[in-house]
Amino acid sequence: MGKYEGDPVWDDVVPIPQDDGEGALAAIAYTDEYAEAMGYLRAVMAAKEYSPRVLDLTEHIISMNAAHYTVWLYRASTLLALNSSIPVELEWVNNVALDNQKNYQIWHHRQILIDHLYDSMSSDPAALKSLAESEVAFMTEMFNEDSKNYHVWSYRQWVVRKLDLFDKGEIECIETLLRQDVRNNSAWSHRFFVVFSNPKYCTPGSKATEYDPKIPGEILDREIEFAKAATFEAPQNQSPWNYLRGVLKKGGRKLSSLECFAGEFVKIPEVGEEDIKSSHALDFLADVWAQKGENEKADKALTLLGDKYDRIRKNYWDWRRTSLK
Amino acid sequence: MTFLRGKKQRVRFVRRAVAGHDRPNNQQIEQPELCSQGRSDTLDEIFESLFPFVLPGKTASMIPDLFTTLPPIRDLLHTGSSQVQDETIQECLPFLSGLKLDIECNEHGIPHLDRKKHITFLHHSLRNLPAPFVAADASRPWFFYWALSGLVAMGEDVSQYRERLISTLAPIQNSGGGFGGGNGQMSHLAPTYAVILSLIIVGGAEALDIIDRKAMWKWLGALKQPDGGFQMCVGGEEDIRGAYIAAVIITLLNLPLQLSKESLFWSREATLLTNLPEWISRCQTYEGGVSSRPDAEAHGAYAFCALACLSILDDPHIIIPEYLDVPCLISWLSARQYAPEGGFSGRTNKLVDGCYSHWVGGCWPLIEACLDGPSISSGDHLSAPLTSVGHLYSREGLIRYILCCCQEQSKRGGLRDKPSHNSDSYHTCYVLAGLSSAQHKWHFNTSATKTESSGMLTAAYQWTSDPILEYSQIFDEEDRVNTWHPIFAIPEGASERARSHFESKGGF
């Protein structure tokens, strides 16, 4: 006898078996336990039942298959309908998330929970502060497992906007991660978001790829210095080079303002062998020189990239050469 | 050797001057000073232990050293990222260098596509799945799409699956529109996409007509968000997959563009497409790539969703530059290809993975069409654009990565992420799609006299392909796979047939 079939709590429910169609393709050989639980879920969903026993049922199914979006969404509706304790739910979700690193659904579920919780505490700064702290602590735990987890980072961007975490604390968190691995591009990308979407000084709705005249000069200087320092640690790390280009574009500054800096990694003497410590510096200088009209130097840089330092991208470098004329 | 496989295609030799860009001269590169200090010890040891066994001349003349040597510049600093990157090079090098004695290679050091094994693998993936596959219970329709598209690409007839596919899919459609991951599951755009493409692949009116188009249209109206994007399911997350899939559904099923009255945002002016390209534009990041939603990190799969969605809405050379910073995007896209591996990574400082052969590789035909502009057709023949940028990535690198590193060697067959991973049907599908894209040139055509079709969103039906034929072709002709539509990722021709089927119906 199944778990639910023999349980008086579920006496009144007639499970709905799965209709798989004739000769179903790629039919999954479910365990009896899963098949039974899903039969009861279909039944409660058909009856639009939102009750405490639905929370038990969905928890049971999620323990067998955490990638089941329908179960998560139905659970969220039930929680809200029952006015259940969100902090208790968050606690439980933390454990599920740690066991299911690649799961998509958990993060959306969490978003629904925080949205709801936020509405109930939006006038209580102390409560919001402690919520922010516990969210950050949990994400830090997730990053210990995989510091480039795309779902966690996307969720983090959402939390930063929701709880207005565009502050020093957030930047310090990123710096901790970058100290562990300066090549963590997710952390760089998050930093760009935190710095250049801060509602305190940014133009609302300014896109990541466009100039925002409202960014204060000292913030641009700070970000440029930060990225430069990281570049010296590992010149062939592309993350800070992309970051620098992004900062210059946001700030409306010329690439040539960093010509000297990029030149630190590129020595091309009139005669003799060149000394290239970073192909990204060479790429950067090619753009600087092209913008200044020094096409011969730019062409030389792009040729070196295509023939020697980044040959897999030769077609791309050659295409860049054709646009010099 | 025959260049034509089954169907009529124009034979076109790519001039060596263009194609040759993929073939660097085989000179040995001197290590710049910083880098020779910076070489990681483990890698160097592995490297030296490998190469004494190489027959002189074998790798030197047949496999360009680009694919057998370490990158010319490597930093001293070790971090988690560089550690796994070094390990990846380590696991790929023996496959790229033709050092796996049990694998038979051609004179370019490249093994055959093990078609028979991969075909068997995909057929098996449609049989009953054991209990651990319960994790795929909400994504089962993807298995149909991955297997069917992969099988057709390898020349298999999949009409044998038509009836069973129809009876499998009918119970997962919901009366409120759309398909769920299984019977009794909520409608969701991801399985709906897989279902529609699968039905189109097997084709035939009885397959296409199981889709309730009117309910689908109403459901899409409910998913539309005021900022222009789409939720994946009612109450679910909004991301760029939703934008791409919604556009795919609207155009393939020839749905009306106006919002259904059920939509929360109904107004006389608003349509399903209102602010959609603007929303996509907000997903481009400072790196040039595209993220799953505004504020997140650039990622290869989402770049494809963005470019393909835009290319459904209008001609690529018109709409892509209107909404994306193209030079910045190309720079980022190009940086996804690594050497010596030859494959693509999905993000900056992440590892190569076979599935990006499609997600990143599939961006190139759209970008190339964007740069080239359309071919003009007048009467029977097409005239290519006056100048073509050619291929902006290394086709040779990608083909080498796919054929050398992504094929499961055991009896099991199938294709994979990288040598240390098992094959699965997801990777089998998208690695083959990438291989096809590297073997063919796509043209976006506009007719000189533009005849308006009865429907909307016709841009996706103006693509034609040619096999790329070179004097120095590195793969054997028998390893060319069939073409996939550059936007829908299904066998060429299938989307046109489906679209005209639905067009012929007029309304619902």
Ligand SMILES: [Zn+2]
């Ligand atoms: Zn993959």
